[in-house]
Amino acid sequence: MYTPSRSIALALALGTVCSVGCAESPNLGRVATPEELAPWDISIGPDGAGLPAGSGTPRQGEAVFIAKCVACHGEKGAGKPNDQLVGGRGTLAGDQAPVKTIGSFWPYATTLFDYVRRAMPLNESKSLSNDEVYAVVAYLLHLNGIIEENETIDARTLPKVRMPNADGFVTFTRGK
């Protein structure tokens, strides 16, 4: 028999298809403008979507690194006391202990911009200008032998940087 309570259940079951502003939803959120969201919209996709204006070179980045990063990541990113950022190529396969760094392991250069801008330097994150982030990214890519010393890193060039371990990842499927 078709009862009213069943019809409610049916409506709820179909409720997932409702798109703009479901009638039965509280709809309390305020519509946000792009300008309002801009300071929060800091994530960078692997295609470079979201990269800001600005640029930097390895040489400029060396100064940033010495001023802001070396205390924790060591000279030329060699590590100690915190993560090693350079080297380790060729250590992923085989029996030796893997040394995972930006150069040996990271599949996308865009991740480096995203992460340094949001999280580093650890004790004063989000303090670097976009130019400084581009520069220190360029420096770390250069130390890892990925770009030349005179290359400029910006929104156009960064997504084109091919990382040594770009093909090193396989999407997991259960049971494999």
Added chain:
Amino acid sequence: MTRKRRPPIAPEDFRAAGGLLDRRIFLAGGLAAGTLSSSSAGAEPLSVAPWMKTPGSPFTPYGQPSRFEDKVVRVWTNPPNAPGTGAARTPLHVLNGTITPNGLHFERSHSGIPDVDPDAHRLVIHGLVRRPLVFTMEMLARYPMESRIAFIECGGNGGSLYQKDPAQLNCQGLHGLVSCAEWTGVKLSTLLDEAGMEPSAKWMLAEGADASGMSRSVPLVKAMDDALIALYQNGERVRPSNGYPLRLLLPGYEGNMQVKWLRRVKLTEEPTMTKDETSKYTILTPDGKSLQFVFPIEAKSLITQPSPGLTMKGPGLYEISGLAWSGYGKIAQVDVSADGGKTWAPAALQQPVLPMALTRFRMPWRWNGGPAVLQSRATDETGYVQPTRAELIAKRGGKTIYHFNGINSWGVDESGEIKHVYA
């Protein structure tokens, strides 16, 4: 009241080698006296304690555990220079039941615990949506809510078991990055429906408001299925170390994705490829390739009592007890072995058994005082059986620290000491 007593343990009560008994023995009523009670000869009369003679302490606004429980605490490790980066572990070996007290829930943070003012905090939903939305905490509190009991386990929990030699740690040190709570909040699908998803949206970036802006990509299918914007943890507001004023709950998924202090959800076509889904939380295998997007936790179990660091107090009847869980659903069965996996007997599962929640198992054991190797093996409702450590390592190698779910072995020696061993 009269209650039927069981006859003393008989040969037909044993279910596996090493003294493992029928799981129903404790449930079937008290065991007949004689086998267990210790000698009463020369016992002093019981004394009436001082706390029965004067009034106790007055009320307090927020209760604390007994001062005698001050060893039941989290322990943590952090990298140099970074006191707020690292992980604090739940003392599984001294807890019972399935719900983790809020003050003991494990924590993993990447740049400290932020002191988020709920009045200043916002949740933004944007990206591939028709209407980007911003919510205050007050607005969210007006939404219909639901509760669910769910475990959260760090993707790196148990990582030390990939090492060549068994780390001499207790359950807390080995596996303390798993906890379970009742989480209450707003279904993420409700908010996503209000924002109106573009058909091209397949993923969402979840981002926290901590100093590291912790961020992970989550498949939109999961977000629409059972994701919760959790505002409450075991009935009270989520603790700061677990994401106050709100965290993402993705039942069954590795903890790192269940972003704390959630401030932003951005719908995207592809994963954002954040640091924690590339450099970290990927499984490097022996051929040099890494498995990426390993989201649900596979079935896993461990015996919490007895366990390394605890000591057996002489031969006799004990309850073996432990925890089992699966990110793919309910636990269907837990088997226990006392002879290093040669013979097994099914444990009793404490009800209710809930999907993606810690499940307590119990097993009566008569320890004869000889050497034993205790193991537990979980099977989940999909039929997946927890592998031995050797099987897991044969497949994965030892170059990773993530998603260890192999069988654990606790070696008991004649003195009653319990050690982590590989068997």
